[in-house]
Amino acid sequence: MQESGSSECSVVRAVSEAPVRDLRRVPIHPDHWYPLALSREVKRGCAHGVRFAGEPVVLVRAASGTVFALEDRCAHRQIPLHDGVVDGETIRCCYHGWTYDCSGQCVNIPYLGRERLPNGVRAYPCRELDGLVFVFPGNPALAESTPLPSLGSVASDAYKTRRYAREVACHYSFMHENLMDMNHQFLHRRVMGQMTAHTIGRRHGDDWVEVDYKLARETGRRPLGEAVVLGAATEPTETNEDVMTIRTSYPYQTLQIRNPDATLMLDLWAVYVPLDREQRRTRAYGLVSIRRPRTRVLLDIVWPLLIWFTERIFKEDRWAVEREQEAHDAQGGDWNHEVFPVINELRELLRRCGGSSARRVIPLDTPAASAD
Template sequence: MTVRPDNAWSEASVDLRKVGANPDYWYPVAWSHEVKSGQTFAARFAGEPIVLVRPSEGAIFALEDRCAHRQVPLSKGTVDGCTLRCVYHGWRYDASGDCIDVPYLGKGKRPNGVRRYPCFERDGLIFVWPGTGPAAAPLPRIGAAADTAYKTRRFGKLVACHYTFMHENLMDMNHQFLHRRTTGKVVPRYLGSRAGERWMEVDYSFARPGEKPPLGEAVIVGGLRGRAGTARDLMTVRTEYPYQTLQMWTKGDAPVLNVWLGYTPIDAAQRRNRTFVVLSVRKPRIPGILDLGWPVLAWFTNRVFSEDCEIVEMEQAAHDAQGADWNREVFPPIHALRKLLRECGEPGSSPDGAQRNPGRT
């Protein structure tokens, strides 16, 4: 018989896995290459359907993915100049969401339009503002993607778990045992943490008793040789709500590794998220070495990421089977992270994961 943990382990009366992502932030919903010129792309945020439209000329824009007429997806429609026509009756919408033409109505007769989502594109990602309040200024940069001193790869996937599991997984480097077949014997050492309004970060160093790093890691840290058994790096993992970053230094002020991650909930219950990873490696002094090792680095990072995704999906499955969060957390920074995620999460979010009424703007 499964015995539920006693209340002494409970951190709060609100289950963190039922706290919605706060919509009043910029969220990535697609990679730039997914939205072709003159085409649409169907995206979602927490169950809300969103259509991205890239006109042949002009900036990309985002609308509610439902025609005001019969509620069919506008993403099935046709891009016409700087407007979008519904596939069903040809109703035409502009970038503000206004319905500017119904072919079979007289001039000057326009029905209500659809919601417009503030939208911007940067460093290979497309962001929308799902909240109903005024949008903040667009993010100035996405990690080190725009820095020519780095080589960047972009990857990610749809992960079947609540976004908070992703934050915890990256923040808690004590899980390196999970990756032992990929990374070898890694011994993380917790160095300390810091916190402020809507952010916290944790420092680690790493050692490899009696062995050299695997080739994929060696490419990241900038050399194919390293002294075994030495704590030769410093890693800082930061949650700056709702994003995460990971930076690693071997020497000097510039990190050799700079990773930016965004987690966008897809379904209304927020049990699935689309994870976006922008990973940048500082170029070594010798030209071409990083390019030669890039396929190995890609294999290495993809495998570590896949292992992480598999384990957090197991965590979500356990939560769903138990009906609540039974975790017995013992690592103080994760307690602090959970508190941060609760405080920053959607105010008044429903514990049953019910979809918000986004309204129309």
């Protein structure tokens, strides 16, 4: 990966954007692992219907506890398999009882001889990691060689982690831009107080963009929530400020806050999964890990406050990105007038790494079969 840039250097000109396609119409690239559910949403012996960019997918947790993922339609009359019945390691459509195994193969039609079974439905590579069910919606031949993402400090005992999934009515790109542009602290002025972000460095490569901030408080008081998150009892001064690093490493995003000792205090991993074909609705998955203080139980005590605090911030961000999407829909194009170089780099990245065009799933080849 080529590194380049810093806060002193080049200006990304809006001019260069002229001939490029509308970022809000760039589909997410399917050749990555995306979480399509929290593990706890897929109960044993149950089927759970989800969507990736308009494609219906059923996640089945079989009797053995393993999860598999199929097209969420019966090959026969196309009704969703997620309303079917899990039977051992198979799923039966609830209408005429057609039965599929974890490879999507149709293994039984009650009123048809087994020698005449038609083709079944598509199966998706599927893996479970740290409480998320990941699916590889793209070219299945690439699944094996594509690593699952690293989910940050989740596995470490030194951190306490919260998992969340929230639906947001906008294109995934708005979510990336929202988190990366810390100049939007004005939006959170009621929760966070008046803060100003100072960019202190930025870097980028072929499939990533990264920026470092120091956040300065305009007034002296530090809100409770923030104190809790950063675990510091004393006011930061010019020399002992925390550093926040935000990185989009396509298609994932992280936000890390390190204290002056370079200890990782807060570690957020997030990804934004399109739900509908037009990619106007997104499910945001996140894992927020907070470093436990020396008196470890203190974090458990303030945890509910911390949840309230992050929910409040998320609600304000959601409001903003949904207004952005509405404006885009009404204006019929991308009128965004960005002046912040990091965000212009991020926009280039999302265009460059995005999918080529909207996917259209076609049924597997299904040779004629017949019975009586």
